[in-house]
Amino acid sequence: MRESRIYTPEAIEDESLPGLPGANDDPLKPWDKTTVVGARVPRIDGQDRVGGTAVYTRDISLPGMLHGVIVRSPHAHAMVKRIDVTAARAMPGVHAIVTTESPEAKIPWTLTARGAMSQLFDPHCRYEGEEVAAVAAETLPQAADAARAIVVEYETLPAIVDYAAAAKPDAPKVHAAGNLPSPPRTTQRGNVDAAFATAAAVVERTYHTSCELHTPLETHGSVAQWDSGDLKVWDSTQGVYAVRAGLAQALKLPISSVRVASPYMGGGFGSKLELGKYTVIAAVLARLTGRAVKCVLTREESLRCVGNRPANTITVKVAAGKDGRLLAIDADLVGASGAYPTGAVSGYLMLDLYTCPNVRVRESSVLINAGQARAFRAPGYPQAAWALEQAIDELAAKLGIDPVELRLKNVPTVSQSRNGLPYSSTGLADCLRKGAESFDWSASRTRAASKSHIKRGVGVAAGMWGYGGEPRATVIAKLYPDGSLNINSGAADIGTGTKTVFAQVAAEELGIAVDRVHIEHADTGTTQYAPGSGGSQTVLVNTPAVRSAVAAVKQSVLALAAAELKKDVNTLSVRDGAIVIAGETRTVPFAALRSLAQAQQVVGVGQRAPHPTDKVALPFAAHFAEVEVNTRTGEVRVVRYVAAQDSGRVMNPLTFENQVLGGVTMGIGFALTEQRIMDGPTGKLASGSWHDYKIPTAMDFPFAFTWVSVDPQDKDCNSTGAKGLGEPATIPAAAAIANAVHDAIGRRMTDAPITPAAVVSALATTGRR
């Protein structure tokens, strides 16, 4: 309900927080060598994932549970005049109905610095799909039938979904105060205008990217149950703690009375980092009926109401000297927030991807009558990369410098937008070099042009991710008398393999097998604080806390063993689930320690140490794509791909590779097919299904795919050496494809996605087939 802070400029301030009280400020030294961490360990929960036995929120069924269905505005902009529930109330199985006229409707919603902008059920509907009522009934079909029987009379208002038009003063107003909730934000350094005057080469263009929808396979949804005034919620969420905080605030409950769990969850990509209305509605209906209520969105609802990657219009002007050093970047970024304010653009790449003394970035976000944008895998970054990395490509051509070379000349070693602090490590140059080598870049560039109507082309793009993660996370580790270990962390495993990586870290530190570790996770009632699993922070924020908790356990068990075996503790160490005594061949298994059996458990608490204050730890990437463009049909196919990633230590090559595959696949969708289409006059969604909103399938992924890890052996970022991966794996992908298309057909495709129609018309206007 609050705009998600994870991706706002304030989030960067979060990074410099001191960490939790009692945080271990003497962090563990990085491992010298590892055996379990870094190994291809299959997921510890794989059996449940392949067996259909993993229980997702969608699968939960409780005794007496009712089903909730939400009634939504069919209009993009309207005022509810009257709601009649008489017929619906009399229908079979119906237990409760709430509408804009119920007291619960007033729960404040979308809180901003200036207070609430709306409420749970708001008679003023600002987009197609905004909530106006909800029903709880015994079965889902009954609830759906009753929802359809509710009669709502609307007065329709003029709507606007085109964000360029919405920014004009005479546009229909989404909110009374207008469609520009805050003035554009300008960030600058140096003297941009003066630098352009002296440059050897300047390029300038305007780029457009389309609005993308997250479409996780599991739609958003919750199950709510009350027990003696306490609320328990199962939610398909990336962040149980954020949902708990939001629920406590919305329902005016003490935080201690709200418990949120996210067992298995079917994907989020940023759209499930915050509290959703459906969760509050489930809780309200459950309170009214005294029964558990499940409220899960349909696919159609989820396409309208739970976030998107906003469309951007980016004008970028870049200048360089003859030697290829960047002199100036001037960027203007405009994006569509939807019906409520949220940051819709990010100019971070313009500020920090390359060394450049003169930069000016202007960022603005416009309100339109559409669902509110949410964080979407590297919010703002793929859009910015689409523009900046195509501009760099164009600049390279103008200067006659190879695009890889041009980038290498401008690799930064310090973070220019964070007071010039040095990076703990920067593998950007290595990503470019090793990626180019693996791709056989030089040879691929000079291959003779094909005479057929299928043209091949290659492209490169670089990227980085500018969020270093919250410094706060707590983990509890418990060692049991049989030598098995329980790790307790609030982090959700959103499909990245978090639980498996935690188990590897624990196993490494305590010298036990991975299958001796059990992970208890993502339940605010039983597990410890962790930030939301998003922003590429899960591994780098939580694994140091896992390690620290297990190190504490190790210390305690060694102390127990020293006393029991009458040895100096400094002569003892752990290996293969046993105590090793220096100078002796015998080992003592944990399970054989009488003192451990008597203690029943040894508990260690781990806190994450704060981020280093003198360094900035961020991940980098360089991607290389080869495409085939059919100049007759305009179809583009990605046929070969190399992704080089500097994400610090590779904790598990199997899950690491999978993240990279996923990031590249999303980039292919961004570049070639994904596009939310709204009907201008009505403001309604026209691409309201997966048939009309096309995401990549198994046919679209290039099987000539290689990933290259550039591990700079970062000793300073944190005690496990990992930087983020999820976002940097997708940031440069679409831009690399666009550059490859340019190489193939000699046309600069400024608009994403590059549809067959756009390719054909680009070719038609200026020749070369």
Added chain:
Amino acid sequence: MTDRKKDPRDQQPVSRRGFLTTVSTSAAAAAVVGVAAPAAAAPAPRDDTGTVAIVLRVNGRRHRLLVEPRDRLISVLRERLGLTGAKPGCERGECGACTVLLDGVTRYSCMTLAVEAQEREITTIEGLAQGEEVSALQQAFIAEDGYQCGFCTPGQVMAAEGLLRTNTSPTVDAVRAAMSGNLCRCGAYGHIVKSVQQAAAARKTGGAK
């Protein structure tokens, strides 16, 4: 050996979006899709609440059920029989998360009426494992990390099972084509295809499983 040019989808007698074709009463349509006319065509006993008594054969067990004619197979499996392995990703024939086998052929269970599935052998993801022991195909998905969030996975596994029952050594392209009706938003396709190929090899050496 497999014919490289043949689209594996051609080898499947029932279309996955079976609803559209099998609700047709035309004998020609039934002949085109290569199955007997659906049993739903025969009058089923109806009670006064509008429900119909049917028998579903799921993973080798028979279940007598009263269903509404509009009830889809996916909701009967999940809500009545507690078999939540088949996942509702869209409930309108777009994603494949709900894929099951009907007489050994992949089928979207969201696009299949429960009454249509009478007298067919229905296999769900829960029917692939023997107790705690997962099949060679499922084992391959674990070994190759053929998933991320796992929500599409039961559908992917069932689509792969359907493929491997008709084509024991599919090429990469045949696997891609056969799996193209199953969306994976996490984008694990690279690993999914590897899993299916590894499983095909394992089934050869270990015998069909």
